[in-house]
Amino acid sequence: MNEMKKVAVIGTGVIGNGWIARFLGQGCDVIAFDPAEGAEEKTRQVVKSVWSSLEKLGLAADASMDRLTFVSTIEEAVQDADLIQENxxxxxxxxxxxxxxxxxxxxxxxxIGSSTSGIMATTLQEGLQYPGRVIVAHPFNPVYILPLVELVGGEATTAQIIEQAKSYYKSVQMKPLVINKEIEGHVADRLMEALWREALHLVNDGVATTEEIDAAIIYGAGLRWAQMGPFLTFHLAGGEQGMRHMLEQFGPALKLPWTKLEAPELTDELKEKVIEGCESHAGDVTISELESKRNEFLVKLLDLVEDYWPESNV
Incomplete structure (x- = not known):
């Protein structure tokens, strides 16, 4: 039984709609607000299209697409909500x-959880009546499948508020990662941006194509990261002595000029290389078809991850 049953979602773009689908799938009443024309129709279409993925993951007994209500003002949306997700x-x-x-x-x-991917909670809390209850609650796309949500409090946030938020998000089958120190970009996005910068340099310098870089992740590092992440992966690379030997053997390589610390200039030439590479790689497969394939894959992969890490601390 969920501790929290009434949720407000403010902003119904890709992330907002992902939250709505997850909340509905977990049996919540969802009140949504978005002033954009056609927002409600688009949201209901998105929820309907991803419902089969939610069914495979496991719906709550009282889950229903009919528990979504759109309203015309922020006041109507949030006045009775236990949790408010801003997007x-x-x-x-x-x-x-x-x-x-x-x-x-x-x-x-x-x-009040903000889905911000880079802004710090303390900045968002400035000037508010009840600042402490505004926190970062940053998910990952597609929100209705991927369970990670980064929770970061600001200067006015108490441990009690974070614990309450953690409980709320766990109740909708999320994996809350509490980050105790504020930093722009939080944790996961900073890691992804580091890889993205390196990938852009490799394309820009003519070292590899977009398809080749994707293949390097899909058939190499990505498979390992889905199970263990970078630290345990390197722990195994050290043999019987684990990370201790790994750092002794490969630590000096950290000083080699392999990495580019700054992003390359996003010139028109680099943009076209990236765009043309992605379009060529995707071929005749539409974005919608790619999303369906991704969702099917992620649902199966999550089952496998849970098999190997059923007692995760997150």
């Missing part, structure tokens, strides 16, 4: 304006 564009001024409205109308004890 507006990644601009500080826009987010702070929307959060000010949410803070004004939400119950004092409601948790």
């Amino acid at each position: 507006v564009p990644e601009r500080v001024d826009v987010k702070k304006s929307v959060l000010t409205s949410i803070d004004q109308y939400a119950k004092p004890d409601a948790i």
Whole structure:
């Protein structure tokens, strides 16, 4: 039984709709607000299209697409919500304006989670009536399948609020990762951006194509990371002595000029290399078809991950 049953979702783009699908699949009542024309129709279409993935993952007994309601104001959306998920564009001024409205109308004890991928919670809390209950709750696309959510409190946030938020997100089958120190980009995105910068350099310098770089991850590092992540992967690379030997043997390589610490300039030439490479790689397969294949794969992969790490600390 969920501890939290009424959720408000503010902003129904890709991430907002992903949250809505997950919440509905876990038996929540969802009140949504988005002023964009056609937002409700698009959201209902998205939920319907991904429902089969949710069924494979396992729906709550009381899950229903009919538990979604769209309203015309932020006040209507948040006034009775236990958890409010904000997903507006990644601009500080826009987010702070929307959060000010949410803070004004939400119950004092409601948790407000921002899906921001890079803005720090303390920045979002500035000037609010109840600043401590505004936290970063950053998910990963597709939210209705991938369970990780990074939780970061700000200067006004108490441990009790983080624990309550952690409990809420666990109740909808998320894996909350509590980050105790604020930093731009949090944790997972900073790791992904480091790989992305290196990939762009390799394409820009003519070392590898977009397809070759994807293959290097798919058939190499990516397979290992899905099970163990980078640290345990390198722990195994050290043989019987594990990480101790690995650092002794390969540690000096960290000083070799392999990595590019700064992103390459995103010139028109580099943009076209990346765009043409991706379009060529995808071929005649549409974005919708790619998404369906991705979802089917991730559902199967998650089952495998749970088989090997059923007692994960996250």
